Amino acid sequence: xxxxxxxxxxxxxxxxxxxxxxxxxxxxxxxxxxxxxxxxxxxxxxxxxxxxxxxxxxxxxxxxxxxxxxxxxxxxxxxxxxxxxxxxxxxxxxxxxxxxxxxxxxxxxxxxxxxxxxxxxxxxxxxxxxxxxxxxxxxxxxxxxxxxxxxxxxxxxxxxxxxxxxxxxxxxxxxxxxxxxxxxxxxxxxxxxxxxxxxxxxxxxxxxxxxxxxxxxx
Numbered sequence: 001x002x003x004x005x006x007x008x009x010x011x012x013x014x015x016x017x018x019x020x021x022x023x024x025x026x027x028x029x030x031x032x033x034x035x036x037x038x039x040x041x042x043x044x045x046x047x048x049x050x051x052x053x054x055x056x057x058x059x060x061x062x063x064x065x066x067x068x069x070x071x072x073x074x075x076x077x078x079x080x081x082x083x084x085x086x087x088x089x090x091x092x093x094x095x096x097x098x099x100x101x102x103x104x105x106x107x108x109x110x111x112x113x114x115x116x117x118x119x120x121x122x123x124x125x126x127x128x129x130x131x132x133x134x135x136x137x138x139x140x141x142x143x144x145x146x147x148x149x150x151x152x153x154x155x156x157x158x159x160x161x162x163x164x165x166x167x168x169x170x171x172x173x174x175x176x177x178x179x180x181x182x183x184x185x186x187x188x189x190x191x192x193x194x195x196x197x198x199x200x201x202x203x204x205x206x207x208x209x210x211x212x213x214x215x216x217x218x
Contacts, residue, residue, distance in 0.1 A: 102167055173207075
């Protein structure tokens with residue numbers, strides 16, 4: 001049995017992408033919500049899994065793995081029939097390039113999209129006015145707009161970020177789910193290719209299942 005220790009908000013970006021990947025794979029798993037506000041990530045039993053005290057953490061038998069992108073990649077490898085990654089073949093240059101392309105967009109989402117979203121959300125939405133740093137919020141908003149523009153250009157040329165549907169689309173769409181829900185004015189508006197891609201991803205059965213299970217858990 002797989003156990004996923006993750007955010008109490010099941011639609012947080014780094015949690016959502018893993019839940020949808022597991023749904024794509026049709027994998028049975030147990031979800032254990034970790035309440036960060038209550039300090040559950042600092043309890044000895046959690047630190048025994050991840051001394052870094054961070055979520056998410058995946059436990060698969062006696063294998064324990066932290067860091068959301070590593071977990072996402074592992075799920076792609078662990079469930080090859082889900083076809084979330086091009087098949088690995090060291091002798092096949094095209095396969096290696098396809099896998100590298102997926103990794104490229106996962107990194108784009110984690111180091112670019114997600115960080116920009118967090119900075120915009122904190123410094124323009126969530127934090128008390130006297131705790132916001134205006135220049136950080138403005139710079140992050142400009143960065144987010146630029147990154148969304150990059151996606152628009154790419155998605156005007158192909159249906160999915162790495163060519164075929166893959167982990168890359170789950171990583172990016174999970175961030176955009178929070179962008180659309182939490183950033184006033186929805187910065188994705190007006191980008192037709194981006195909007196059509198987001199609709200394709202979120203229309204998948206796996207995404208609908210993840211959304212439904214999040215509602216049921218409330």
